[in-house]
Amino acid sequence: MSKSESDSKQVAAIEDDDEPDDWDKRIFSTGCAAENTKMNDCYYDKKDWRLCKNELEVFRKCWKQHQNDQRTGMKDV
Template sequence: MEQNTTSKYYQEALEEYRELCKDEEDAWDKRIDKTGCYVENMALQLCHAETNDWRKCLGEMALFRKCWDSKGNRDRVSTVDRK
């Protein structure tokens, strides 16, 4: 499946991220931003919020997964101490 960085959700998320960078982030946004996949995560969330169906967001999901894996996040979360 081809990665769709031109989806309306991705573009909306990118614009939101640019605005967020101008403002002070809250703790949740900082955690997501540190993954390096903030825009991809937001695009997936926007898609699901609008469609209410994950199956309609497969492109956004694939883009997020690719970003997540490419940034080494799979290794990072396995080291988190879960108390």
């Protein structure tokens, strides 16, 4: 293995750590990280938001319960 290959693998290992990034920190701060994950997993599996209505509603309720709509200026339509 050359030195450049070894260096590349070390950089990849550093980038592939389990530390939360900025996105994760923002999601965790909402108090709805689990609901967000279930909602995204549903979409990933089904590729259609219309089939994830239950997950969307659970996330929406959590969002309101934690008053994130006030914090972010989000409004219902």
